[in-house]
Amino acid sequence: MMELSELKTRLGIPVDDETQDACLQIELDDAIEHAVDYCNNPFTNKEGELFLPSPIKKGIVLMIKIDRTGQPGVTAHSIGGMSKSFASEDEKYQAVYRLWRPYKKLKVLELKKRRRC
Numbered sequence: 001m002m003e004l005s006e007l008k009t010r011l012g013i014p015v016d017d018e019t020q021d022a023c024l025q026i027e028l029d030d031a032i033e034h035a036v037d038y039c040n041n042p043f044t045n046k047e048g049e050l051f052l053p054s055p056i057k058k059g060i061v062l063m064i065k066i067d068r069t070g071q072p073g074v075t076a077h078s079i080g081g082m083s084k085s086f087a088s089e090d091e092k093y094q095a096v097y098r099l100w101r102p103y104k105k106l107k108v109l110e111l112k113k114r115r116r117c
Helices: 004-011 021-039 054-068 094-103
Strands: 074-078 083-086
Touching (some): 004 021, 004 054, 021 094
């Protein structure tokens, strides 16, 4: 599990600063869910409790940092020419996915049997 206090420490936010706690908790929950979905891995230990390896935690913190900086998905912008370039989610979170990739499990899909006439 990753607690709010650990996230705050990793982000450099004093643990006793509670002004952002509600927002940080939502961001943490969303990022954990994203990691579980992306990796197709429940990250549970033998007792069935959530256990996140360090690279998954680092990716979660990086994802939250990316989301908190600037406009989502903007990779470049020009003030004089008034143009912006947007990145896909894969590009935006490329460094995060690199940390998570070793923990990614393949999805096995069951094929439906065709009925023969």
